Amino acid sequence: xxxxPPESADTFPRLLLHHAKVRGDRPAxxxxxxxxxxxxxxxxVAAEVRALACGLAEQGVRRGDRVAIIGANRPFVTxxxxxxxxxxxxxxxxxxxxxxxxxxxxxxTAEIRHAVVEDQEQVxxxxxxxxxxxxxxxxxxxxxxxxRHYTQPELMSIEKLKEAGRAFDAKNPGFYxxxxxxxxxxxxxxxxxxxxxxxxxxxVVHTHGALIDRARVACEMERLTDAEEVLAYLPPAWIGQxxxxxxxxxxxxxxxxxxxxxxxxxxxxxxxxxxxxFAPPRVYENLLxxxxxxxxxxxxxxxxxxxYFMGVAERVGGRLLDGKPVSPGERxxxxxxxxxxxxxxxxxxxxxxxxxxYTAGEAIGPDLFRFYRSLGINLKQLYGSTETAVFVCVQxxxxxxxxxxxPPVAGVELRIADNGELLIKSPGLLKEYxxxxxxxxxxxxxxxxxxxxxxxxxxxxxxxxxxxxAKDVGRLANGAMFAPKYIENKLKFFPFIKEAVALxxxxxxxxAMINIEMEAVGNWAEKRGIVYSGYVDxxxxxxxxxxxxxxxEKVNADLAQEEKLADSQIRRFLILHxxxxxxxxxxxxxxxxxxxxxGEKYAVLVDALYxxxxxxxxxxxxxFEDGRTGKVSATLEIMDAxxxxxxxxxx
Amino acid sequence: MRQRKIGEVIxxxxxISLSFGGVKALQGISFDVREHEVRAIIGPNGAGKSSMLNxxxxxxxxxxxxxxxxxxxxRDMDTHHAAESGIGRTFQxxxxxxxxxxxxxxxxxxxxxxxxxxxAQALHLGxxxxxxxxxxxxxxxxxxxLEIQAYRKTPVxxxxxxxxxxxxxxxxxxxxxxxxxLDEPMAGMNLEEKQDMCRFVLDINxxxxxxxxxxxxxxxxxxxxxxxxxxxxxxxxxxxxxxxEVRNDPEVIKxxxxxxx
Numbered sequence: 001x002x003x004x005p006p007e008s009a010d011t012f013p014r015l016l017l018h019h020a021k022v023r024g025d026r027p028a029x030x031x032x033x034x035x036x037x038x039x040x041x042x043x044x045v046a047a048e049v050r051a052l053a054c055g056l057a058e059q060g061v062r063r064g065d066r067v068a069i070i071g072a073n074r075p076f077v078t079x080x081x082x083x084x085x086x087x088x089x090x091x092x093x094x095x096x097x098x099x100x101x102x103x104x105x106x107x108x109t110a111e112i113r114h115a116v117v118e119d120q121e122q123v124x125x126x127x128x129x130x131x132x133x134x135x136x137x138x139x140x141x142x143x144x145x146x147x148r149h150y151t152q153p154e155l156m157s158i159e160k161l162k163e164a165g166r167a168f169d170a171k172n173p174g175f176y177x178x179x180x181x182x183x184x185x186x187x188x189x190x191x192x193x194x195x196x197x198x199x200x201x202x203x204v205v206h207t208h209g210a211l212i213d214r215a216r217v218a219c220e221m222e223r224l225t226d227a228e229e230v231l232a233y234l235p236p237a238w239i240g241q242x243x244x245x246x247x248x249x250x251x252x253x254x255x256x257x258x259x260x261x262x263x264x265x266x267x268x269x270x271x272x273x274x275x276x277x278f279a280p281p282r283v284y285e286n287l288l289x290x291x292x293x294x295x296x297x298x299x300x301x302x303x304x305x306x307x308y309f310m311g312v313a314e315r316v317g318g319r320l321l322d323g324k325p326v327s328p329g330e331r332x333x334x335x336x337x338x339x340x341x342x343x344x345x346x347x348x349x350x351x352x353x354x355x356x357x358y359t360a361g362e363a364i365g366p367d368l369f370r371f372y373r374s375l376g377i378n379l380k381q382l383y384g385s386t387e388t389a390v391f392v393c394v395q396x397x398x399x400x401x402x403x404x405x406x407p408p409v410a411g412v413e414l415r416i417a418d419n420g421e422l423l424i425k426s427p428g429l430l431k432e433y434x435x436x437x438x439x440x441x442x443x444x445x446x447x448x449x450x451x452x453x454x455x456x457x458x459x460x461x462x463x464x465x466x467x468x469x470a471k472d473v474g475r476l477a478n479g480a481m482f483a484p485k486y487i488e489n490k491l492k493f494f495p496f497i498k499e500a501v502a503l504x505x506x507x508x509x510x511x512a513m514i515n516i517e518m519e520a521v522g523n524w525a526e527k528r529g530i531v532y533s534g535y536v537d538x539x540x541x542x543x544x545x546x547x548x549x550x551x552x553e554k555v556n557a558d559l560a561q562e563e564k565l566a567d568s569q570i571r572r573f574l575i576l577h578x579x580x581x582x583x584x585x586x587x588x589x590x591x592x593x594x595x596x597x598x599g600e601k602y603a604v605l606v607d608a609l610y611x612x613x614x615x616x617x618x619x620x621x622x623x624f625e626d627g628r629t630g631k632v633s634a635t636l637e638i639m640d641a642x643x644x645x646x647x648x649x650x651x
Numbered sequence: 652m653r654q655r656k657i658g659e660v661i662x663x664x665x666x667i668s669l670s671f672g673g674v675k676a677l678q679g680i681s682f683d684v685r686e687h688e689v690r691a692i693i694g695p696n697g698a699g700k701s702s703m704l705n706x707x708x709x710x711x712x713x714x715x716x717x718x719x720x721x722x723x724x725x726r727d728m729d730t731h732h733a734a735e736s737g738i739g740r741t742f743q744x745x746x747x748x749x750x751x752x753x754x755x756x757x758x759x760x761x762x763x764x765x766x767x768x769x770x771a772q773a774l775h776l777g778x779x780x781x782x783x784x785x786x787x788x789x790x791x792x793x794x795x796x797l798e799i800q801a802y803r804k805t806p807v808x809x810x811x812x813x814x815x816x817x818x819x820x821x822x823x824x825x826x827x828x829x830x831x832x833l834d835e836p837m838a839g840m841n842l843e844e845k846q847d848m849c850r851f852v853l854d855i856n857x858x859x860x861x862x863x864x865x866x867x868x869x870x871x872x873x874x875x876x877x878x879x880x881x882x883x884x885x886x887x888x889x890x891x892x893x894x895x896e897v898r899n900d901p902e903v904i905k906x907x908x909x910x911x912x
Contacts, residue, residue, distance in 0.1 A: 022713045032832075033795075034791035034792065034794075034795055035791050035794070035800070035803065036791075123751065145796075145854060145858060146853075146854050146857060146858075148857055149857065260800045260801075261798065261800045261801055263800065263801030263802075264800050267801070276752070
């Protein structure tokens with residue numbers, strides 16, 4: 001059945017009751033326990049939620065109360081979320097690995113009195129916080145292991161809570177129905193915390209209406225039905241996980257599968273064979289790496305077969321997925337490839353049945369993206385954030401590319417502000433930051449536009465392209481937009497380039513300093529019989545310069561296609577004589593380039609780039625791992641790169 | 652803090668002496684173990700700790716003394732009888748079947764409880780099948796308990812040492828022993844693995860009420876998790892008491908740190 005629930009099911013508890021009625025016997029949630037998949041049907045889930053809701057009510061949870069929920073993907077997380085929502089309380093999902101000070105801050109600001117946690121570890125953490133956050137009076141735990149001898153009066157097992165709930169339900173017939181009937185779509189449905197990179201975390205409050213609307217729009221767009229299978233393996237406190245395996249499951253009525261343990265996700269995925277899948281780019285990258293490593297260990301026949309058919313896939317697979325014309329010969333080859341390579345590989349990845357697979361969060365390398373698509377996996381990009389209830393843009397089938405995130409989905413309006421910042425209007429926008437009107441006013445202006453903080457451009461097909469954080473976007477001297485991270489990412493997608501620093505803010509042209517990837521370039525050089533003695537030597541070889549120049553020029557050709565970025569083509573570049581290193585302060589500990597610091601440290605090089613010189617001598621102090629310092633010196637060549645005429649403006 | 656009920660004496664070791672030719676491995680050792688407690692045996696290398704464990708589960712037969720287990724007096728316990736009557740153990744130098752999966756290794760620990768014959772098991776006959784399913788369920792609880800679900804099907808030989816130790820523990824647990832003898836459970840582990848193992852030992856004690864007798868080198872670990880400690884040196888008992896008592900015992904300090912002159 002593919003029909004969406006009726007409009008009257010406009011809160012999550014009502015959606016749950018709807019599914020319990022129309023597909024009560026279909027699986028709603030599965031959990032692998034003791035090596036066997038345990039299934040709960042929609043009507044069983046509704047009964048569990050009802051018992052939990054009555055239990056929470058009996059324990060004193062009232063409308064508008066905040067209930068903290070901490071745990072991995074286990075059925076109790078889903079159920080207590082729905083139970084709190086049934087009572088009009090606001091579930092606050094918290095990360096299992098959140099540090100105590102962060103938790104304490106949230107517990108205090110949200111005045112949390114009830115917390116549902118998974119196990120002893122979380123009980124210990126919450127008890128510790130509870131002493132400071134004096135309000136916390138009730139802690140419910142799922143897994144009793146190790147808690148047998150705890151005597152704290154705040155503690156209660158979820159089993160007991162359900163028992164109390166059933167007793168309460170028997171004494172107060174009609175209570176649950178009445179509570180569910182009181183809920184309105186404009187009520188807050190959930191609170192999500194956003195990690196404060198600066199300062200304290202913020203609580204993003206979403207209404208039932210906002211979450212259900214976004215979930216529904218995406219379900220309709222991808223034609224998701226109650227036959228989908230989803231594997232819930234990302235942190236449930238994250239809004240993406242809430243949307244993919246709570247909101248959308250409750251809208252479309254499909255089944256969510258909880259893996260046995262964090263370490264078994266890959267095996268569990270193979271067993272379940274999800275049809276709808278989400279992963280951040282690094283997960284896809286790790287999967288690809290494990291495939292590559294295993295292929296290298298395979299026999300030479302297999303290796304050759306893999307190589308040959310992956311070549312076929314690269315030529316044909318993407319076009320097939322996009323519904324573009326493919327010759328019968330190529331079709332036959334692809335069919336053979338599917339039989340021998342792609343099919344088994346998809347199976348090994350647990351992606352045999354994946355119909356829709358998303359990635360988001362950061363830029364994905366074009367090679368990586370193409371790899372999955374050429375295997376016949378419908379990998380697409382989307383754009384969204386906690387504040388927008390995920391779905392802002394999604395690539396529709398047949399309009400997929402590695403460097404856009406697709407056009408806005410139904411209900412969304414986009415605008416690019418003068419400073420390049422992306423503004424969003426959508427039914428899925430946050431209601432507010434919890435108890436933080438100042439922060440809310442900063443991002444949500446009176447005219448209803450949400451300020452995303454991302455710099456974006458909308459290309460002539462109407463697809464959004466995210467290029468950088470808005471605050472990092474600068475201007476060239478002629479006023480054209482300069483988005484350093486966008487350019488650097490494009491360069492870094494080449495395997496030969498490890499790091500890149502794009503310069504150009506308030507300057508007349510863009511220049512780049514590049515770090516080669518020692519291993520990839522080293523291999524390349526060896527195959528060509530180029531002799532080198534070490535990093536500095538390799539980096540200064542003329543052949544390597546030519547290799548990197550080709551990469552730079554490819555990036556330029558790409559940039560020329562984009563009206564707003566055509567001026568950002570890289571005019572001059574050099575290859576740095578040492579690797580950028582966090583120990584030398586050039587990278588942050590999370591490996592992001594510190595552009596400002598590098599600009600100062602290598603001022604001579606910057607001057608030489610912009611001063612038009614052909615080479616420059618530099619001496620740099622480096623810190624070794626044992627704390628000693630040394631000097632590296634080199635004379636660096638500076639090379640001009642070809643630039644391209646900007647593409648014609650779209651009519 | 653944990654609150655546990657420590658019961659009556661379940662295992663009483665009386666005046667045990669063991670010698671190999673002229674070597675007196677144990678000389679008149681007596682101590683008792685109460686139900687549900689964590690009892691440690693410590694001592695420098697060669698103090699006779701492993702020999703003591705081997706006497707308890709019947710690998711060695713002491714020349715003198717007796718062992719009373721659950722009121723039953725024994726002089727010569729044989730290993731099979733020890734296992735059957737509820738004494739399980741792990742080994743210092745793992746004795747797992749390296750080529751078999753984690754699951755199968757732990758299943759072997761369960762075999763003690765299986766009643767069907769070898770032939771029925773080999774042919775997978777009806778009753779053997781039903782029994783295996785039943786026992787498998789318990790084994791799955793052990794796997795869940797020790798958090799090794801991800802390695803269920805992995806051959807033990809491919810696992811890192813710390814995990815192999817956990818499998819060894821799992822196999823001992825599968826027999827549902829009343830008293831579990833652990834021979835240096837933390838040896839060769841890194842700090843994190845040791846912490847995990849401590850937690851498992853305490854949890855086993857907590858959840859199943861299993862009485863635990865462990866030998867350990869790492870004094871810090873022993874003092875943290877044991878209720879009472881026996882100290883051996885050159886085959887003699889030189890101390891016995893709570894961790895605090897033992898720590899402050901001049902004899903023990905002498906044995907461990909040498910004498911100051």
